[in-house]
Amino acid sequence: GAVVSQHPSRVICKSGTSVKIECRSLDFQATTMFWYRQFPKQSLMLMATSNEGSKATYEQGVEKDKFLINHASLTLSTLTVTSAHPEDSSFYICSARDLLGGTGELFFGEGSRLTVL
Amino acid sequence: GQSLEQPSEVTAVEGAIVQINCTYQTSGFYGLSWYQQHDGGAPTFLSYNGLDGLEETGRFSSFLSRSDSYGYLLLQELQMKDSASYFCAVRDGGRRALTFGSGTRLQVQP
Numbered sequence: 090g091a092v093v094s095q096h097p098s099r100v101i102c103k104s105g106t107s108v109k110i111e112c113r114s115l116d117f118q119a120t121t122m123f124w125y126r127q128f129p130k131q132s133l134m135l136m137a138t139s140n141e142g143s144k145a146t147y148e149q150g151v152e153k154d155k156f157l158i159n160h161a162s163l164t165l166s167t168l169t170v171t172s173a174h175p176e177d178s179s180f181y182i183c184s185a186r187d188l189l190g191g192t193g194e195l196f197f198g199e200g201s202r203l204t205v206l
Numbered sequence: 207g208q209s210l211e212q213p214s215e216v217t218a219v220e221g222a223i224v225q226i227n228c229t230y231q232t233s234g235f236y237g238l239s240w241y242q243q244h245d246g247g248a249p250t251f252l253s254y255n256g257l258d259g260l261e262e263t264g265r266f267s268s269f270l271s272r273s274d275s276y277g278y279l280l281l282q283e284l285q286m287k288d289s290a291s292y293f294c295a296v297r298d299g300g301r302r303a304l305t306f307g308s309g310t311r312l313q314v315q316p
Contacts, residue, residue, distance in 0.1 A: 095248075123303035132293065133249065133306045182248055184303070195239070195297075195304055200248045 092116060093185050095198030102173055103206055109169045110201045112139075112183030118163035119185035123195075124156075127180040136181075139166040173205040208232040208296050210307035217313045218284055226279045226310045228294035236297045238270050238277045239304060244290045252292075253279065281312070289314045 092115040102108050112122055120141045125133040137158055138146040145158035155177075157169040166185075170177055182200040210230045218224040230238065237256040241249040255261055255270035255277060267280040281288055291311050295304040 125303075130311075132308045135303050135305065138303060194251050194254070197248045197250070202246075 093119075093183060093196045093198040095183055095201055097201055098199055099202045099204075101204045101206065104174055105172055107169055107171045108173055108203060109167055110181055110183075110203075112166045112168070112185070112198050114164045114185045114187075114196075117185075117187040119166075119187070120163060122160060122166040122183055122185045124158065124166075124168050125182045125184065127182060127200075129180075133182060136168075139168075139183075141166075170203065173203070175205045178203055178205045208305040210294055210296060210305065212292075212294055212307040212310045214308065215311045215313070217315060219315050220284055220286060222284050223280065223282045224284060224312065226281075226292050226294075226312070228277050228279070228307055230275050230277075230294070230296050230307075232275075232296050232305075235272065238268070239295045239297070240266075240268050240279045241293045241295060241306075242290050243293065243309075249293065284314050286314050286316070288312060 094113045094115055096111045100108055122139040124136045126136050127133045135148050136151045139158045139160040141160045141163055147153045155171055160166040180200050180202050183198045184195050186195050212228045239254045240252040242252050243249045253268035255268050260269045265282045270277040291309045293309045294307045297304050
């Protein structure tokens, strides 16, 4: 079945640095990918919709200059957390839907746990 | 916009049956999904209801009533490994992402 892969699974960085998280659809093309953030014991909150070849669409309250999204190919979207601060520490999860095949089910990557010191 | 409500916690014993309810409000409706998430892991798909009625997949079943904007996930023959968080989610059409409920934390006790 369709698989979405995310890397790195865990990252620890110093405050003020930038961190890039990659999300790949391994066996299908994804013109659209979705980035979620999840704080401990809370739900998944949609941050932005990544669109291949065009600008991402950000949800209200999400700073586009802080969370840079690039979707340069049909199988790769990247999320860069710029100038990270401790409050950005969270579980970031990407997802994609195989629109051409399968059931249209939304598949999730393994998630990336970011800890900002 | 969309909003979903589900209980925050449920506790049950091994072998029992548990039902997790979900009510939703959406501007458009394209089905109700259920996901399971273990601590530290990513959500995994469990079930989807696009039409009214019951969908059964092994020990898990899901039900939808569109007229009541209500659905539930039924877990039978509970096992310890079923201890996890369960989320209901809706999609408002097209290629939009899912909106998740707040999640129900299920604890299965021996």
